[in-house]
Amino acid sequence: MATPEIALEQQQLTTLYVDHHGWLQGWLRGKLGDSFVAADLAHDTFVRLMVSSWRPGKLGEQPRALLTHIAKGLVVDHWRRQDVERAYLQALAQLPEPETPSPETRLLILEALCRIDAMLRSLPPRTRDIFLLAQLDGLTYGQIAAQLGTSLITVKRHMRVAFAGCLALA
Numbered sequence: 001m002a003t004p005e006i007a008l009e010q011q012q013l014t015t016l017y018v019d020h021h022g023w024l025q026g027w028l029r030g031k032l033g034d035s036f037v038a039a040d041l042a043h044d045t046f047v048r049l050m051v052s053s054w055r056p057g058k059l060g061e062q063p064r065a066l067l068t069h070i071a072k073g074l075v076v077d078h079w080r081r082q083d084v085e086r087a088y089l090q091a092l093a094q095l096p097e098p099e100t101p102s103p104e105t106r107l108l109i110l111e112a113l114c115r116i117d118a119m120l121r122s123l124p125p126r127t128r129d130i131f132l133l134a135q136l137d138g139l140t141y142g143q144i145a146a147q148l149g150t151s152l153i154t155v156k157r158h159m160r161v162a163f164a165g166c167l168a169l170a
Contacts, residue, residue: 016063017046024067031075041078045071080121084113112169119165130155131162 021042028038048070088110092100101109120128130148133139139147141155148155 013046013050016049020064020067021046023064024071027068028071028075032078037078041071041074044074048074080117081114084117085110088113115169116166119169123162123165127158127161130158134159 024045025035025038025042028041029035032038032041045067049067088106092106120131123131130144133144133147134141141152141159145152145155
């Protein structure tokens with residue numbers, strides 16, 4: 001049985017949803033140009049609000065400001081995912097037909113790529129640059145240090161942070 005406080009919060013969330021969901025979905029449709037994605041992201045906005053430390057008293061007089069803030073983050077995530085997916089599909093188009101992965105494998109790879117992208121974006125810019133020079137360009141730590149005009153120990157320190165980020169994905 002729900003406590004009176006929980007019941008009150010559920011009622012306030014229901015009221016917030018009823019009062020603002022249509023507006024939020026319309027706002028997202030204008031940003032995205034796709035009513036289906038707008039509906040998904042409007043729903044996800046309220047889900048994020050529900051699982052956060054949100055309490056009705058924290059909304060103040062402008063609940064749409066908080067909803068817009070959450071929704072903007074979801075829109076950016078959506079666009080980033082589209083960019084990763086587009087790049088992945090372009091890479092797949094270069095493969096010969098027999099080497100093309102199954103739809104299930106494609107989805108698993110895309111999910112992994114999105115997690116890697118998020119991890120890379122979370123790294124400090126210098127750490128990310130050093131990591132990408134080593135992993136994508138194949139430069140040695142000494143070459144990276146020389147190219148960036150920094151010490152070898154600094155490159156190693158940045159690589160340690162980047163590898164810790166990679167391990168956190170596993």
